[in-house]
Amino acid sequence: MEKILEVNNLHVSFVTYGGEVKAVRGVNFDLHKGETLAIVGESGCGKSVTANSIMKLIPEPPGKITDGTIHFKGKELTKLPNKEMRKIRGADISMIFQDPMTALNPTLTVGDQLTEGLMTHRSISSKEAKKEAIEMLELVGIPNPDERLKQYPHQFSGGMRQRIVIAMALICDPELLIADEPTTALDVTIQAQILDLFDRIQKKTGVSIILITHDLGVVAKIADRIAVMYAGKIIEVGTKREIFYNTQHPYTQGLLNSVPKLNQKGEKLVPIDGTPPDLFSPPVGCPFTARCPKAMEVCEKVYPFKSALSTTHEVDCWLQDERAKELSASHAATR
Ligand code: SF4
Numbered sequence: 001m002e003k004i005l006e007v008n009n010l011h012v013s014f015v016t017y018g019g020e021v022k023a024v025r026g027v028n029f030d031l032h033k034g035e036t037l038a039i040v041g042e043s044g045c046g047k048s049v050t051a052n053s054i055m056k057l058i059p060e061p062p063g064k065i066t067d068g069t070i071h072f073k074g075k076e077l078t079k080l081p082n083k084e085m086r087k088i089r090g091a092d093i094s095m096i097f098q099d100p101m102t103a104l105n106p107t108l109t110v111g112d113q114l115t116e117g118l119m120t121h122r123s124i125s126s127k128e129a130k131k132e133a134i135e136m137l138e139l140v141g142i143p144n145p146d147e148r149l150k151q152y153p154h155q156f157s158g159g160m161r162q163r164i165v166i167a168m169a170l171i172c173d174p175e176l177l178i179a180d181e182p183t184t185a186l187d188v189t190i191q192a193q194i195l196d197l198f199d200r201i202q203k204k205t206g207v208s209i210i211l212i213t214h215d216l217g218v219v220a221k222i223a224d225r226i227a228v229m230y231a232g233k234i235i236e237v238g239t240k241r242e243i244f245y246n247t248q249h250p251y252t253q254g255l256l257n258s259v260p261k262l263n264q265k266g267e268k269l270v271p272i273d274g275t276p277p278d279l280f281s282p283p284v285g286c287p288f289t290a291r292c293p294k295a296m297e298v299c300e301k302v303y304p305f306k307s308a309l310s311t312t313h314e315v316d317c318w319l320q321d322e323r324a325k326e327l328s329a330s331h332a333a334t335r
């Protein structure tokens with residue numbers, strides 16, 4: 001299948017008074033046409049920074065892409081002038097955020113906001129734009145779109161507002177939609193409806209989706225593949241099946257244990273003890289060492305090599321590597 005996005009060796013830092021925070025530290029992944037990739041991890045793991053890098057929305061300074069490339073349909077985005085990037089943003093790559101209110105202008109009608117996007121990217125009459133806006137509201141499941149176009153954001157419920165934001169993100173027919181915690185602010189029933197909506201839209205339009213979330217439960221519904229991030233790195237990536245049923249990284253295991261399972265009522269949820277490492281001076285070895293129930297001698301000294309368990313499943317963990325024992329022994333001997 002056609003690859004539309006390739007992220008290679010992405011490094012992103014933020015310079016602060018306290019020093020340089022290495023928020024993303026060598027991230028690699030790709031995305032195929034029509035695919036949904038979920039990027040999952042705790043807050044501060046670098047998932048939003050990765051997403052914002054693709055949109056070229058890292059504020060510089062204090063932020064900076066210090067290394068790596070991002071190819072979107074063959075075009076390298078990290079070096080692209082802002083003027084070029086503005087043409088891509090919204091038209092080819094769209095992004096939606098957690099809080100629908102920040103994406104909507106309270107002083108403009110929903111119709112004006114929807115048609116504005118269309119008219120900046122395409123030469124189209126206002127009549128045609130209105131027609132497309134109505135179709136788009138229908139697609140995202142807003143009843144009476146003709147009437148609703150004349151209303152303001154505050155006249156809609158939270159769930160409906162997020163549908164409008166999704167409509168705005170899709171109205172120019174982008175090839176890539178990045179959704180950063182799109183359902184976190186919504187209650188559980190509405191969350192499920194919005195996730196179904198993503199699924200339906202993808203089947204209809206073929207849009208590729210990157211879904212950023214801290215909640216593995218959310219991705220179970222719609223992801224094709226899952227990348228788990230920890231301390232600025234992707235530590236395990238695989239198909240949904242591989243991540244849920246053949247989990248290899250102890251951190252992924254920890255995330256799974258902290259997700260409520262629908263069919264296992266009464267089962268205790270186990271939060272992961274401890275906190276992620278400080279990214280001012282990230283550990284040289286595996287960043288999960290301090291929290292890992294299976295940590296070995298070698299783990300804190302050397303970062304694990306990538307082990308491939310299948311063509312789609314990769315994990316950064318010494319448990320997968322036969323050399324771990326030898327290395328542990330040799331490190332112990334040199335002390
Ligand atoms: Fe745990 Fe070591 Fe694997 Fe890191 S490399 S997750 S510390 S076993």
Ligand code: MG
Binds near residue numbers: 043047
């Ligand atoms: Mg975030």
